[in-house]
Amino acid sequence: MSTTPAAAEFKKEATTLSKDLTHRAFIRGALKKYEVARDSKKARFQDWQQARNAASEIKWQAINHLDTHLADFARNLEARGAKVHWASTGEQAREIILGIVREKKAKAIVKSKVMTGEEVHLNDALEKAGFEVVESDLGEYIVQLRHEAPYHFVFPAMHLTRGQISELFTKELGTAPTNSPEELTMIARRVLRNKYITADIGITGANFAIAETGMISITDNEGNARLTCALPKTMITLMGIEKVLPKLEDLALFLPMLATAGAGQLMTGYNTMYGGPKQPGEADGPEEFHVVLLDNKRTSLLASAEQRDALQCIRCGACLNVCPIYKNIGGHTYGTTYQGPIGAVITPKLRGLQEWSHLSFASSLCGACTQACPVKIDLHHHLLQSRRDARAQKPVWWEKLAFQGAAILFTNAWMFDLGMKLGRIGQIFHPLIKGTPLDPALAWTKSRELPKVAPETFREWWNHRK
Amino acid sequence: MNERENILGRIREALSVPAQKPGGHDHASEKPCGDCASKEARPVTAWLPLVGEAFEEQVELFAKNSKELTTDFRLVASEEELRACLAEIAQAEGWKKIATHAGALTGEAAAALGLPVLHTDGGYDVCELEQCDAGISACDALVAQTGGVLVTSQSAGGRALSVLPPHHVVLARREQLVPDLTAAFALLKAKYQGAYPSMISFITGPSRTGDIERILVLGAHGPKKLTVLCV
Amino acid sequence: MKVTLFIPCFIDACFPKAGASVVQILERLGHTIDYPQELTCCGQPAFNSGYWEETRPVAAKVLARLKDAEVVVIVSGSCGAMIKNFYPELFKDTPQEADALRLSAKCYEFSDFLVTKLGVTDLGAQFPHRVTFHDGCHGRRELGLKAQPRALMAAVRGLQLVEMEEAETCCGFGGTFSAKFPMISSAMGEGKVASALETEAEYIVSNDSSCLMHIQGLIDRQGKPLKTIHLAEVLNNR
Numbered sequence: 001m002s003t004t005p006a007a008a009e010f011k012k013e014a015t016t017l018s019k020d021l022t023h024r025a026f027i028r029g030a031l032k033k034y035e036v037a038r039d040s041k042k043a044r045f046q047d048w049q050q051a052r053n054a055a056s057e058i059k060w061q062a063i064n065h066l067d068t069h070l071a072d073f074a075r076n077l078e079a080r081g082a083k084v085h086w087a088s089t090g091e092q093a094r095e096i097i098l099g100i101v102r103e104k105k106a107k108a109i110v111k112s113k114v115m116t117g118e119e120v121h122l123n124d125a126l127e128k129a130g131f132e133v134v135e136s137d138l139g140e141y142i143v144q145l146r147h148e149a150p151y152h153f154v155f156p157a158m159h160l161t162r163g164q165i166s167e168l169f170t171k172e173l174g175t176a177p178t179n180s181p182e183e184l185t186m187i188a189r190r191v192l193r194n195k196y197i198t199a200d201i202g203i204t205g206a207n208f209a210i211a212e213t214g215m216i217s218i219t220d221n222e223g224n225a226r227l228t229c230a231l232p233k234t235m236i237t238l239m240g241i242e243k244v245l246p247k248l249e250d251l252a253l254f255l256p257m258l259a260t261a262g263a264g265q266l267m268t269g270y271n272t273m274y275g276g277p278k279q280p281g282e283a284d285g286p287e288e289f290h291v292v293l294l295d296n297k298r299t300s301l302l303a304s305a306e307q308r309d310a311l312q313c314i315r316c317g318a319c320l321n322v323c324p325i326y327k328n329i330g331g332h333t334y335g336t337t338y339q340g341p342i343g344a345v346i347t348p349k350l351r352g353l354q355e356w357s358h359l360s361f362a363s364s365l366c367g368a369c370t371q372a373c374p375v376k377i378d379l380h381h382h383l384l385q386s387r388r389d390a391r392a393q394k395p396v397w398w399e400k401l402a403f404q405g406a407a408i409l410f411t412n413a414w415m416f417d418l419g420m421k422l423g424r425i426g427q428i429f430h431p432l433i434k435g436t437p438l439d440p441a442l443a444w445t446k447s448r449e450l451p452k453v454a455p456e457t458f459r460e461w462w463n464h465r466k
Numbered sequence: 467m468n469e470r471e472n473i474l475g476r477i478r479e480a481l482s483v484p485a486q487k488p489g490g491h492d493h494a495s496e497k498p499c500g501d502c503a504s505k506e507a508r509p510v511t512a513w514l515p516l517v518g519e520a521f522e523e524q525v526e527l528f529a530k531n532s533k534e535l536t537t538d539f540r541l542v543a544s545e546e547e548l549r550a551c552l553a554e555i556a557q558a559e560g561w562k563k564i565a566t567h568a569g570a571l572t573g574e575a576a577a578a579l580g581l582p583v584l585h586t587d588g589g590y591d592v593c594e595l596e597q598c599d600a601g602i603s604a605c606d607a608l609v610a611q612t613g614g615v616l617v618t619s620q621s622a623g624g625r626a627l628s629v630l631p632p633h634h635v636v637l638a639r640r641e642q643l644v645p646d647l648t649a650a651f652a653l654l655k656a657k658y659q660g661a662y663p664s665m666i667s668f669i670t671g672p673s674r675t676g677d678i679e680r681i682l683v684l685g686a687h688g689p690k691k692l693t694v695l696c697v
Numbered sequence: 698m699k700v701t702l703f704i705p706c707f708i709d710a711c712f713p714k715a716g717a718s719v720v721q722i723l724e725r726l727g728h729t730i731d732y733p734q735e736l737t738c739c740g741q742p743a744f745n746s747g748y749w750e751e752t753r754p755v756a757a758k759v760l761a762r763l764k765d766a767e768v769v770v771i772v773s774g775s776c777g778a779m780i781k782n783f784y785p786e787l788f789k790d791t792p793q794e795a796d797a798l799r800l801s802a803k804c805y806e807f808s809d810f811l812v813t814k815l816g817v818t819d820l821g822a823q824f825p826h827r828v829t830f831h832d833g834c835h836g837r838r839e840l841g842l843k844a845q846p847r848a849l850m851a852a853v854r855g856l857q858l859v860e861m862e863e864a865e866t867c868c869g870f871g872g873t874f875s876a877k878f879p880m881i882s883s884a885m886g887e888g889k890v891a892s893a894l895e896t897e898a899e900y901i902v903s904n905d906s907s908c909l910m911h912i913q914g915l916i917d918r919q920g921k922p923l924k925t926i927h928l929a930e931v932l933n934n935r
Contacts, residue, residue, distance in 0.1 A: 011878070018884040028888075030680045044515040051513035056489050064485075067477040074470075080664070086469040138686055139677035157677050165678055181678040185686055192687060196630075197592050213662060223629045223673040223688020229665070230625035231592060241473065248655070252647035253510040255668070256612070266515070266531075267612045269674055270629075270688070272667040279664045283567065283586040283624030289664075295473050303480035309488035324867045328884040362878050364871025364885070365745065367838035376489035381786075387747030395748070403743040403751035410706070410738035410755045420710045443876040447883035448914030451711040458704050458713035462720075462732055493782075493841040 006335055007358035013333040014362065023159070024328060030158055031321055037264025038321075044266065045256075055257055056376035059312035062244050066302065069211035069244040070293065076214025080276030082289040090120030093294050097122065097203070097236055098129055100290055104234050106131060106200040110192075112218070112225035113137045114205035115153050115315060116238045116294050119337045119350075122203070133203075134195045136224035138188050145172045151331035153338065154262050154317035159330060192224070202228035202286065206239040207314065208254060212247045215275040216291065219258060219268045226270050235277070235286035241293050242302075242311040248273075254314065261374040262316035297350045307382050310345050312375040319369035319379060325362060334359065341369035345382040348390070357390035413459075423453040510648065517611045517645040524610035524645055525696075531613025535671030536684065538693040539613075541640075545571070548637065548697045549578045555693065556581065556600070559633065565590075565598040567623025571637040571697070576602050586623040592630075601631035601689070605638050607653055608696065611646035612670050615694060616654075619665035628669060634689040636669075638696045700810075701731040701766035703759070705776040705906070706738045712906040718933035719772050719807055722820055733762050739776040741783075745872050749787060756787055760796050768814070769804045772929065774836025774905040775872070777806035782839050806836060808904050808928060812845040818852045824931045825855030829898040831889065831912065832865045833905030846904055846928055853931060863892035870911035886915045893923060904928045 003011075017023055042048045062069060074084040087093035093116075101109065109131055117123065123144075126133045135144040139156035143149065145168055150156035157165070165184050169175045175187050204225055206216040216237055218225045229235055245254065251271070259265045278285030301311055320326045320340030331339040336347050336356070344359035360383040369379040391399075409415045430450070433439045441450055456464070518524060525541065532539035542548045548571070556564075556579050565584040566576040576583050584594050595601075603622035605615050615636050622628050628636075644650050647668070654666060673688030684690045700723055708716045720730050740755035759780065763769050771777040781804040784797040811817050830850070836842040850858050869875065869885025889912055893901050901923060903909050909925040916923050 014878060015880040018880040024884065024888075033680045045513060046516050047513045050508075051510065053489070054510050054513060060487060064481060067474050067481065070477070071474065086473050088469050088472055092469065136687065137677075138675050142677070155677065155680070158680070160678075162678055181681045182683045184678055185675060185683040189685065189687055193596070196687075197596060213660075215662070215666075221673070222675050222686035224686070226629040226667065227626070227687055230629065241477075249648060249651040252651055253514065255647065256514060263676070267614055267668065267670040269671055270667060270669060272665060274665055275662050276664045279619070282619045282664060283589060283627070285619060285625050285664055293473070295476065299473065299476035299480050302477060303483055305483050305485045308480075308485035312488070324869065324885045324888070325881055328881055328888075361747075361874070362881065364834070364867050364869060364874045364882070366834035366867035366871070368834075368865075368867065371838055378488045378490070384745065384747075387745070388749050389747075391747035392749075399746060400748060400751065403746065403748045406738075406743060407751050407754045410740070411758050413735045413737055416706070416709075416737040423710065443879045444914070446879055447918060448886070448911065449917035450914065451707075451910045453710050454713045456713060458709040458716040459734055461713050461717055462734070493839055 004355045004358070006355050009335055010333060010358055010362065013335070014329045017329045017333055023330060026161070027159070027327055027330060031327060034264050034321055038260060041260040041264055041266050045260075051253065051257060052374055052376050055253055055374055056312065058245065058250055058253070059314075059375045060309065062246055063242060063302065063308065063311045066241065066244060069246060070241060072211040073209050073214055073244060074293070076212070077276065077291060079214065080279065082276050082291060085290060085292045087292055088295045090294070090296050093120050093238060093292055093296070094122060094125040096292050097238065098125060100234065100236060101126065101131055101201055102129075104200055106234070108195065108199045109133045109201045109203060110195045110199035110228050110232060111135050111203045112205070112220060112228040113140055114203060114238055115337060116205055116240050117203065118150065119296065120294070122238065134192065136192050136195065136228055137220070138185060138222060141188055141192065142168065149332060152317060152320055153315060196227040196231050199232045201234045201236060202232035203236045203238065204228055206237050206243055207258065208245050208251065209239060209243045210248050210251070210273065211244050213275060215248070215273040217251060217271065217273050219255070219271050221269040223270055226272060229272070229274060229286070230284060233286055234288045234290070236290045236292065238292045238294060240298055241295055242298050257374045258314055258316050261318035261372065301346060301349045304349070306385050307345065307349065309377050310342070310349075310382060312377055313342050314375060316374060318372040318374060322368040322372045324366060324368070325364070341379045341383070342377070345379055345386065348386050353386070353390055354394055357386055360386035360390070417459060420453055420457050427452055511646060514646065515611055519645075521640070521643065524643055528608055528610045528613055528643060532694065535613050537613060537671050538691065540693075540695050542695060542697050545574075545697055548695050549575050551695050552602075552635065553579060555635070559599065561599040563598050564600045564602060565595055565627055565631055566602040567604075567627060569604045571639070572602055572604055575637055586627050592626070595626060595630055598631045600633040600635055601627040602635045602637065603628050605636050605642065606657065607650050608638050608643045608694065609647060609650050609668065610643060612668070614668045614670035616650050617667050617669060618663035620663040625665045628667070629673075629688045632685065632689055633691040633693065634669070635693045635695065638694060640696060643696070698728050699731055699767050700728045701733065701763060701769045703736060703739070703763070703769055703771040703776065703780065704732065705771070705773045707910060708772055708906055709737065711910065712927060715906055715927035715929045716772055718927070718929035719770070722929065722933050723770070726815065726817065731766070736762055739779040741775060741779040742872055744779065744783060744787060752787060756784055757793060760784065760793055760800060763800055764796060766803065768810075769800065770807055770810045771804060772807050773907065774806055774833040774840060774842065775907055777804065778835035778839035780804050806840055806842060806904060808845040808849055809840065809842055812848050818848045820849070820852070820932050822852070822932045822934050823854040824934045826899045827857045827859060827897065828900040828902050828931070829859050829861045829893050829896045830864060831868060831893070831901050831903040831908055833903055833908045834867050836904055837865055842904065849928065849932055850902070856931070859896040859898055861892040861896045863889060866892070868908045868912050870908050872907070875911060882911070883915060886911055890915055890919065890921065890923070894921065899924060901925045902928050902931055
């Protein structure tokens with residue numbers, strides 16, 4: 001198999017984690033809780049499937065009129081005093097944000113969850129430039145302290161036990177060890193409260209961008225985004241251009257669907273729309289509000305005749321939660337910002353087909369993701385298409401040869417018949433080499449017994465009947 | 467300006483390619499595929515959780531949702547009773563200082579407590595707000611379908627009042643109960659006529675997190691307690 | 698009616714009894730069987746591996762031979778999905794696209810054929826055992842199968858069906874995936890076996906032998922007291 005460094009790393013990590021029974025049990029336990037909650041909220045919908053149809057339709061129309069909606073969004077937002085910036089690349093996004101931060105002579109920055117920030121390595125850039133950046137979302141704060149990437153883009157610290165978090169806090173914050181999730185949360189609350197109050201800049205992401213009214217919509221459970229957008233004098237939102245929704249009332253459908261599919265809640269704790277900096281007469285709020293719109297190869301996904309719908313993604317994480325591969329290899333193994341099925345679909349397009357197509361091969365194409373997606377993205381079909389595109393661009397010579405040979409074998413039944421007969425003989429000797437480097441079926445026999453060619457194949461049985 | 471034109475240009479070029487609509491491969495839905503194709507054009511309220519039409523049904527649903535979210539929801543008969551409830555809570559929790567904003571319900575209710583009050587209208591000192599035991603605000607609506615409270619930076623004393631103090635108390639009127647989110651958005655449109663406040667927020671329950679072993683903990687950063695007193 | 702049978706390569710080689718059971722069941726119902734021996738494979742391995750060029754000769758042969766069939770029954774969820782759902786995609790914008798769509802319309806997976814097309818659920822079978830059912834992914838999510846196998850099992854005398862928690866979770870076979878990422882594949886399969894063991898069933902039944910082949914391979918390696926059997930064999934047991 002063609003192997004890029006990313007692919008080799010992936011295979012190594014995946015193999016290790018697949019055998020880690022503790023990890024497997026822990027993740028399954030966590031996701032089981034989610035499944036129960038999700039199913040109970042889905043059941044409250046009068047018709048979840050029709051809700052998916054409606055959501056898919058709205059998002060499809062939205063991305064197919066993306067230029068109009070983005071222009072409207074920007075215009076409406078700017079009319080109320082916000083500044084809209086356009087970044088074609090991650091580098092431009094970083095430069096814009098660094099520019100604002102430098103201009104404000106910021107000393108401390110607080111962030112709510114920004115996946116696009118992860119995507120463009122924003123924290124790194126800010127820290128290298130000498131600015132303190134603190135993640136306010138508890139899960140993000142924890143992985144920031146551990147200097148690791150988020151394990152899941154909705155539940156960043158899903159892989160950690162309370163014991164590990166307690167140890168982390170003791171090491172980094174000097175707090176006493178504790179076994180209580182409540183106490184651990186309160187530790188983070190105390191630390192972060194001070195950060196909200198003293199931060200000059202709040203950086204956020206956005207779940208949606210409403211074209212009609214020029215507002216961004218942010219969803220959080222902890223209230224950390226609410227605080228990030230309330231107290232600092234400057235607010236900066238970084239978001240992908242595909243986040244648009246045409247109308248404000250579209251949120252009446254999307255907010256409950258995001259919460260249900262993403263976390264098994266009917267509504268997330270805080271669903272907040274921001275339409276500008278502090279307006280005259282308001283008690284508080286940032287004096288400056290900047291929105292940075294990021295392309296970073298999204299337009300090439302948009303140009304894809306087959307995979308445009310991948311831009312409909314609302315980043316709920318439902319596909320991760322149902323993916324049997326994700327459940328066995330965990331989020332870090334993907335080695336890239338977006339994990340799970342959606343990550344496997346968009347990463348080759350955003351970061352390079354040959355380098356990342358292994359993600360599309362690391363799937364049994366079970367389709368659970370497509371079934372779970374609230375906006376009906378044809379996820380597993382896109383994985384198939386990515387495989388085709390990767391091989392068409394750069395075939396693996398021995399695979400190509402093997403399938404050409406297979407085509408001959410399978411279109412000449414007498415060869416196939418002969419093959420089965422030979423297999424029946426060969427399998428007598430197979431036990432001698434089973435499990436050894438000489439075993440041609442080693443990939444299988446490492447962990448499983450091989451099926452046997454039957455004493456009488458179907459065609460032999462059929463012909464003997466006559 | 468340049469990047470804006472670049473990006474919009476790339477979008478237009480991309481959209482000149484006709485693309486395949488999704489959803490054609492979703493065969494696992496409970497409905498047979500024929501129904502998937504006939505996406506009935508009905509308003510989304512037809513698919514979202516059902517809400518009864520009568521006030522009693524709606525308030526019952528709001529109460530049920532509140533209980534599930536651990537929002538303390540109390541329907542009171544008069545403004546007097548409302549003030550009594552508030553005083554009871556203040557005493558039980560040992561409030562020393564509260565924050566509020568000017569308003570028909572909030573002004574009197576907060577004053578009646580006889581505690582030092584920080585008013586956020588016209589600006590305030592954040593450190594002082596941080597010291598307050600409770601934030602008392604009005605709201606724009608109560609949403610039966612979700613058990614949520616709709617506030618804005620204009621109706622609820624700014625952005626921080628409803629989220630910084632550890633206890634958020636909402637003072638609402640019965641007429642403010644709306645059936646669902648669709649109705650809430652319609653209300654916003656009618657009320658603000660395009661001159662929207664800079665922040666609009668649906669608050670659904672107290673602050674919470676499940677980030678540690680998926681165990682629910684309240685009061686992660688925002689209020690640990692949310693109380694709704696409805697007169 | 699005249700039923701044309703598509704027998705997948707692994708049924709032919711390793712699980713002929715499943716195919717034989719289908720023949721016997723359909724003949725008992727009064728239908729004549731047409732078995733095109735020149736067809737051996739639906740082309741899915743090459744297709745799933747991204748080699749669509751190399752798939753087309755194999756698939757084209759299937760298309761050509763089945764063109765005049767009255768109805769086609771496929772003894773596998775995954776091959777059924779390949780022919781019914783993916784051939785139109787494979788031949789999109791080619792001269793054979795129309796043929797692929799026509800074939801798709803007259804293809805049925807075996808249990809779907811019995812229940813949906815023939816309206817038959819009781820085949821007079823008996824299978825006095827405690828069983829659990831594995832919903833193969835292609836059958837479940839590409840072909841929408843769920844009720845059909847269960848309707849058929851409900852009519853089998855003595856059969857006690859106990860649903861496993863992970864009935865619809867992928868077993869991890871995934872065709873070439875099982876060889877490309879064997880450890881992930883096996884980890885997924887172990888989850889399936891564990892879920893089946895919880896039901897204390899004697900048999901795991903499925904309408905997809907490729908899944909069963911993988912699951913049985915893991916069961917045998919682990920030495921667990923569990924057997925796998927194709928749905929057709931259960932329905933043919935009298």
